[in-house]
Amino acid sequence: xxxxxxxxRDPAKGFLYALSAVVILSMTTYIFSKYAMAxxxxxxxxxxxxxxxTGAATVYLFVLLAVRGRIGELRLPxxxxxxxxxxxxxxxxxxxxxxxxxxxxxxxxxxxxMRFMSVLVILGCVAFLRERLKRLEAVAIGVxxxxxxxxxxxxxxxxxxxxxxxxxATLAGAAWRVMAKAGAAQVPPMVGNFYRVAFAAVLxxxxxxxxxxxxxxxxxxxxxVLLIGALLGPCIAMSLMFASYRHWDLSKTSMVVMAxxxxxxxxxxxxxxxxxxxxxxxxxxxVLAGGFWLVWAHGRRRLLxxxxxxxx
Numbered sequence: 001x002x003x004x005x006x007x008x009r010d011p012a013k014g015f016l017y018a019l020s021a022v023v024i025l026s027m028t029t030y031i032f033s034k035y036a037m038a039x040x041x042x043x044x045x046x047x048x049x050x051x052x053x054t055g056a057a058t059v060y061l062f063v064l065l066a067v068r069g070r071i072g073e074l075r076l077p078x079x080x081x082x083x084x085x086x087x088x089x090x091x092x093x094x095x096x097x098x099x100x101x102x103x104x105x106x107x108x109x110x111x112x113x114m115r116f117m118s119v120l121v122i123l124g125c126v127a128f129l130r131e132r133l134k135r136l137e138a139v140a141i142g143v144x145x146x147x148x149x150x151x152x153x154x155x156x157x158x159x160x161x162x163x164x165x166x167x168x169a170t171l172a173g174a175a176w177r178v179m180a181k182a183g184a185a186q187v188p189p190m191v192g193n194f195y196r197v198a199f200a201a202v203l204x205x206x207x208x209x210x211x212x213x214x215x216x217x218x219x220x221x222x223x224x225v226l227l228i229g230a231l232l233g234p235c236i237a238m239s240l241m242f243a244s245y246r247h248w249d250l251s252k253t254s255m256v257v258m259a260x261x262x263x264x265x266x267x268x269x270x271x272x273x274x275x276x277x278x279x280x281x282x283x284x285x286x287v288l289a290g291g292f293w294l295v296w297a298h299g300r301r302r303l304l305x306x307x308x309x310x311x312x
Contacts, residue, residue, distance in 0.1 A: 004137075004310035009247050009248065010247045011247060011248045013231055013243075013244075014060075014244045014245075014247030014248030014252065014253070015244075015248070015252075015256070017240045017241070017243045017244035017247065018240075018241065018244035018252075018253045018256040018257070019256055020237075020240050021237045021238070021240040021244065022237075022256055022257055022259065022260055022263065023263055024141060024232050024233060024236065024261050024310075025237045025260070026111070026235035026236035026242070026243075026264050027231055027232075027236075027263075027265065027267060028229035028230075028232050028237070029227075029229075029233055030102070030107045030108075030110065030111055030186040030264045030267070030268070031107065031264070031268065031270065031271065032077075032225050032226075032228070032229040033049065033053075033099065033102065033226075033229060034102060034103075034107050034227055034268075035222070035271060036047050036049060036218075036222040036223075036225045036226045036229070037099065037102070037103050037222075038222075038272075039103075042218060042219035042222060043218055043219070043222050044217075044218035044222050044223065044226060045182035045213070045215050045217075045218075046096075046099040046100045046102075047096060047099070047100070047102045047204070047208045047213045047214070048208065048213070048214055048215050048216060048218075049099050049226060050092075050095040050096050050098075050204050051146075051201060051204040051205045051208055052086060052206075052226055052227075052230075052232075053095065053099075053215065053226060053230050054092070054095055054197045054198075054200045054201035054204060054230075055201040056226070056227055056230035056231070057197045057201075057230045057231075057233075057234035057235060058197050058198040058201050059193065060230065060231050060234070060235045061190065061193060061194040061197065061234070061235055062194060063132075064190070064239075065190060065191070065194065070188075070190070070191070071217065073188055073191045074194070074195075076187065076191075076195070077186055077187070079186065080186040080187050081183070083179055083194065084195040084196070085175040085199055085200060085201065086179060087175075087179050087180060087192075087195070087196050087199070087261075087266065088195060088196050088197075088198065088199020088200050088202070088203065088205055089173075089199065089200075090172045090175045090176040090179070091173070091196045091197065091199070091200040091205075092171065092199065092200035092201070092202075092203035092204045093168075093169075093172040094169045094173040094176065095169075095200055096204060096207075097165045097166070097168045098165070098169035098173070098241040100165050100168065101161075101162045101163075101164075101165030101166040101169055102162075102166070103162075104159065104161060104162030104165070105159055105162035105163070105166065106268070106273070106274055106275070106276050106280065107153065107264060107267075107268040108264050108265045108268040108276045108280075108281075108284070109159075109260060109276055109280045110162075110287075111164055111260055111261040111264040111265070111284075112147075112151065112261050112280070112283070112284030112287050113148070113151075113166045113167070113170070113284075114169050114260075114286075115144065115261070115287050115288060115291040116148065116164065116167075116168060117146060117161030117170045117173055117174055117177075117260065117292075118258070118285070118294055118295060119141050119256070119294065119300075120170055120171060120173075120175075121172075121174045121177050122137065122180060122294070122298055124175065124177075125175055125178060128178060129155075129281075134297060134298075136249070136293070136297040137219035137294055137297045137298055139293075140291075140293035140294035140297055141288050141290070141294060142290075143289065143290030143293065144154065144172065144285060144286075144287050144290035144291055144294065145290075146286060146290075147283045147284065147285070147286030147287035147288075147289070147290060148283065148287055149283070150282060150283030150286060151280045151282075151283025151284055152283070153279070153286070159309045176196065180192060180196075183312070185287075185289050189242050190218065190239070191243075193234065193238060197223065197234060200245050221263060226248060243254070244256075254295045255292065255295055255296065257290045258288070258292050258295050259292075260290055261284060262288075262303060269288045
């Protein structure tokens with residue numbers, strides 16, 4: 001994506017695009033999906049949901065590329081092919097783990113836990129792209145870890161499996177984001193996103209079919225919510241996110257993305273199920289505070305190339 005001339009940058013548009021993307025992603029990734037996966041109420045099983053979500057997003061992105069006359073861009077450079085496959089595999093793993101974890105946990109609690117994506121992306125850049133970790137960033141990570149411990153203490157027996165799944169999902173999600181950063185110049189964002197979800201859909205579908213986990217039962221309204229969410233989230237919201245990068249610094253977009261739990265928290269009250277406990281709320285807010293601090297500190301050097309966010 002070409003960087004626009006400074007005169008063409010509009011900070012107000014950058015903020016509105018980023019805010020719109022975060023609102024849509026918050027609703028689709030957490031609220032819509034939680035409703036669609038409520039198996040005990042006629043919902044879709046998580047693994048099937050992961051396959052259908054990535055498969056629908058693949059179709060939508062292909063149509064979007066065709067409408068914009070960009071099908072020719074789908075021919076990947078030789079050096080980018082292996083990276084795209086690896087990103088798809090990691091994204092597929094992240095989707096399976098995330099949706100299975102979300103099905104077991106409170107929606108707002110999951111959103112707080114996903115703030116650790118920024119930590120893993122930054123640490124991955126430090127480990128593999130030779131970026132340096134500043135003292136302020138290390139302290140912010142420590143604050144987030146304290147908040148995570150407060151949220152999880154005493155809840156492990158009830159929510160331990162879900163927490164572990166979300167932790168592994170953030171690890172896999174951070175890994176493909178670091179890979180995307182390393183090869184950002186080789187593939188246009190929309191094309192890269194297409195191949196990522198396409199390879200993820202193939203991986204998830206093959207594994208689910210081979211293990212007998214592919215089950216297309218579920219009420220029609222749950223499937224409608226899934227299909228609408230897959231269009232709004234991976235396609236429309238991510239396009240808005242990329243548009244925001246053209247009008248202001250990525251670090252500022254990352255600050256807006258970090259505020260996602262503040263949208264998910266009140267919206268989650270619309271869903272039935274176990275409410276967020278006071279302990280989880282306090283710990284989550286500490287995680288959020290540390291996350292804002294981390295993104296601010298890291299953004300000062302403009303090294304963060306992929307903001308923390310949901311598993312699109």
